[in-house]
Amino acid sequence: MQLSCMTSSVINRTINSTINNILYDPCFSLVDHILYQLPYTFYILGNDKHTYNPHTNNVIVLNPDRYNFYDYRVFISHDIEKFTNPNHVGNIYHINSIIFIHHNKTYKKEDIHILNQQTEYKHKIFPDSILSTNMGSPNKSHILPLGIPTSIFTKSTDSSNRKLVAILDGGPLGQRIKNILTQNNLVCDTININSDMNIKVINHIFNQYKCIIDLSNYAHFNLICALASGSRGITLQNASITCPFIEQYPDINTLIQSIVHNKATDMDAVLNYIETNHNLDTFNSHMTNIIKQADQEVFLR
Amino acid sequence: MKVLFVAPYRQNDGWGASSRNWIKAISHNKNIQLAIRPIYYIPNTINIDQTILEYENSYYTSYDTVIQKVLPANLHINSSVKNIGILTVETCDWSNSRNILLLNKLDEIYVSTLTEKKHLEQSGIKTKISIVPEAIDTNIITNNKESDQLPIPSNIKRNFIFYCMAGPDPISNLDKIITAFHLAFDEQDSVSLLIKTDDQNNMKHIQELSKKIKETLRINKVYRNEIIVGRPDNETSIMSIHNTGNCFINLKSTDNFCKQTLIASYLGKTPIVMQNTGLADVLGKNGGIITKSVKSPLIMQNPPLMEEYDSYNSREFVYSPIILNLIENMQKIYTLYKADKKNYNNQMRIDNLTDYSFESIGAKICN
Numbered sequence: 001m002q003l004s005c006m007t008s009s010v011i012n013r014t015i016n017s018t019i020n021n022i023l024y025d026p027c028f029s030l031v032d033h034i035l036y037q038l039p040y041t042f043y044i045l046g047n048d049k050h051t052y053n054p055h056t057n058n059v060i061v062l063n064p065d066r067y068n069f070y071d072y073r074v075f076i077s078h079d080i081e082k083f084t085n086p087n088h089v090g091n092i093y094h095i096n097s098i099i100f101i102h103h104n105k106t107y108k109k110e111d112i113h114i115l116n117q118q119t120e121y122k123h124k125i126f127p128d129s130i131l132s133t134n135m136g137s138p139n140k141s142h143i144l145p146l147g148i149p150t151s152i153f154t155k156s157t158d159s160s161n162r163k164l165v166a167i168l169d170g171g172p173l174g175q176r177i178k179n180i181l182t183q184n185n186l187v188c189d190t191i192n193i194n195s196d197m198n199i200k201v202i203n204h205i206f207n208q209y210k211c212i213i214d215l216s217n218y219a220h221f222n223l224i225c226a227l228a229s230g231s232r233g234i235t236l237q238n239a240s241i242t243c244p245f246i247e248q249y250p251d252i253n254t255l256i257q258s259i260v261h262n263k264a265t266d267m268d269a270v271l272n273y274i275e276t277n278h279n280l281d282t283f284n285s286h287m288t289n290i291i292k293q294a295d296q297e298v299f300l301r
Numbered sequence: 302m303k304v305l306f307v308a309p310y311r312q313n314d315g316w317g318a319s320s321r322n323w324i325k326a327i328s329h330n331k332n333i334q335l336a337i338r339p340i341y342y343i344p345n346t347i348n349i350d351q352t353i354l355e356y357e358n359s360y361y362t363s364y365d366t367v368i369q370k371v372l373p374a375n376l377h378i379n380s381s382v383k384n385i386g387i388l389t390v391e392t393c394d395w396s397n398s399r400n401i402l403l404l405n406k407l408d409e410i411y412v413s414t415l416t417e418k419k420h421l422e423q424s425g426i427k428t429k430i431s432i433v434p435e436a437i438d439t440n441i442i443t444n445n446k447e448s449d450q451l452p453i454p455s456n457i458k459r460n461f462i463f464y465c466m467a468g469p470d471p472i473s474n475l476d477k478i479i480t481a482f483h484l485a486f487d488e489q490d491s492v493s494l495l496i497k498t499d500d501q502n503n504m505k506h507i508q509e510l511s512k513k514i515k516e517t518l519r520i521n522k523v524y525r526n527e528i529i530v531g532r533p534d535n536e537t538s539i540m541s542i543h544n545t546g547n548c549f550i551n552l553k554s555t556d557n558f559c560k561q562t563l564i565a566s567y568l569g570k571t572p573i574v575m576q577n578t579g580l581a582d583v584l585g586k587n588g589g590i591i592t593k594s595v596k597s598p599l600i601m602q603n604p605p606l607m608e609e610y611d612s613y614n615s616r617e618f619v620y621s622p623i624i625l626n627l628i629e630n631m632q633k634i635y636t637l638y639k640a641d642k643k644n645y646n647n648q649m650r651i652d653n654l655t656d657y658s659f660e661s662i663g664a665k666i667c668n
Contacts (some may be wrong), residue, residue, distance in 0.1 A: 004374070004375050004376060004377040004403075006340050006341075006375065007307060007340060007369060007371055007375045007376065007377040008377035010307055010338045010339075010340055011305065011307060011338075011367055011369075011377050011379055012377075012379070014305055014336065014338055014360075014364070015305065015363075015364055015367070015379060015381065015382065017362070086344050091341075094340055094341070296360070298338055298339065298357050298358075299338070299339065300311075300339070301311075301341050301344060301346060
């Protein structure tokens with residue numbers, strides 16, 4: 001083990017202003033692919049099994065014995081709870097952290113206080129102001145909706161040539177929906193999109209279905225991508241989903257009934273919404289600024 | 302000249318306090334434009350004052366020199382700058398350590414004493430080694446009120462008080478100090494032993510150590526009790542200990558330089574230190590009394606925090622005091638005191654600390 005990793009990252013960040021290396025903790029969703037569009041190399045502390053391959057040139061999955069071969073500038077994670085452990089990698093490498101908070105998890109007031117205290121010096125990115133307010137609008141918060149690459153997520157297949165419905169990230173609830181649909185002789189696939197897939201492949205999968213159902217924590221973002229691919233985006237009612245084109249239903253029965261009704265997606269309106277609210281260039285530009293800011297700030301524990 | 306200083310200066314411990322003193326010293330050098338960045342070995346941190354914060358907020362586009370006050374294994378060498386490492390050499394003979402390779406890549410090493418320099422050279426360090434000790438904030442002494450003493454019973458206060466700042470670990474040689482104290486004096490002598498430790502838990506361990514020593518000595522039916530204090534390490538608290546005691550004993554095997562020993566000498570507290578350590582160089586002939594020592598392999602009770610830190614093993618050695626000589630020295634100092642109580646504080650002391658002021662040390666940095 002190279003023992004100088006903390007000293008070298010502090011010195012190199014101070015002496016050299018060029019940011020290359022990001023230490024990244026993937027969330028294994030489409031969100032990872034959006035971040036991989038940024039002009040940095042993403043280092044992932046993998047394990048010996050080498051199971052993760054996001055199919056992009058700028059992502060390097062490291063074996064444990066190689067962790068300390070590189071200097072990292074910033075640590076990006078999607079799991080704020082990891083920061084309650086004082087030995088999280090950001091602290092080990094003495095680099096500043098950026099935490100994405102994507103979904104509305106119900107924390108007790110005391111837990112919010114503890115989380116905010118322990119991440120006082122970390123940058124926190126919320127997709128909207130509702131989530132930020134729910135977390136008490138902590139220090140170093142940024143409201144930054146994720147950018148959607150509309151050059152990749154495109155409608156290439158006409159609706160008439162698509163299968164009816166696919167469920168993302170099934171889980172027990174998804175399985176129940178699938179069972180009911182199958183019992184009613186409706187074709188329903190369960191698809192697992194994770195960041196192991198090439199982003200173009202994910203667009204290709206979306207283009208095979210009229211409806212995409214997502215009940216996961218990343219439903220808001222995944223379904224906007226599905227909309228851009230010409231599918232209907234369907235989920236259960238969720239306060240943190242604000243996109244007006246995502247269909248939200250109060251219960252499973254209503255959700256299932258909605259599937260059989262053929263609804264057309266207004267692609268112009270969807271693309272206009274994405275352009276206004278999830279512009280990729282705007283996201284990349286803000287994200288680059290946050291990374292630069294985190295990189296140049298003094299590392300405080 | 303633009304200098305980047307990297308050290309654990311935000312830590313709430315002795316290492317942090319020492320790092321903050323280095324920052325103050327470097328910032329007194331008018332030729333240096335200083336930026337500082339913290340590293341952390343422990344999670345316990347403190348708020349730093351505005352004068353230091355100012356340097357933490359300094360950013361320069363390029364640097365001429367990087368000064369690191371870190372463990373040798375944590376040194377980072379950057380080929381685009383001059384690399385200086387500030388080292389605290391606690392043991393002798395690092396020749397078996399991988400750290401030698403790193404230390405030889407530095408451009409310059411600062412150590413506090415000539416003894417440390419010799420230890421490094423004998424270990425195979427080829428890098429230029431300069432003697433630049435840690436600065437002492439002389440304001441602490443200027444602002445010190447002698448009347449600010451520990452609240453101890455007046456019958457003990459009237460005694461001649463030997464005092465030390467030590468833990469129960471073997472490196473502190475506290476067992477030898479306690480043994481020597483009880484062997485050196487009998488019931489007629491008006492003497493006491495005050496032990497300051499930095500951890501409340503240590504107080505209990507020291508009491509146990511003392512009990513064990515007394516059981517094995519078997520010379521008296523009743524022994525004097527030591528005064529054990531677990532006061533916090535702030536400056537006022539430490540000064541009150543100096544003000545209470547009469548003779549400071551520092552026999553810690555790993556202390557080649559110790560700010561408190563110098564302060565004690567300046568205050569006329571006739572420090573007892575160990576031969577073959579940096580403290581003996583620093584105090585010279587008149588600054589205190591030197592106890593003879595014997596070389597022994599370093600045996601640590603607890604292993605280092607990480608296996609990769611290959612220092613602090615038994616290939617290194619340290620010095621331990623010869624107990625009979627320590628007894629003689631304690632008796633000698635008490636006799637000196639009894640002979641001329643009024644003049645005691647002026648007999649063996651260093652006259653001034655200006656060589657250790659922020660200005661003097663600052664002028665030596667990057668010179």
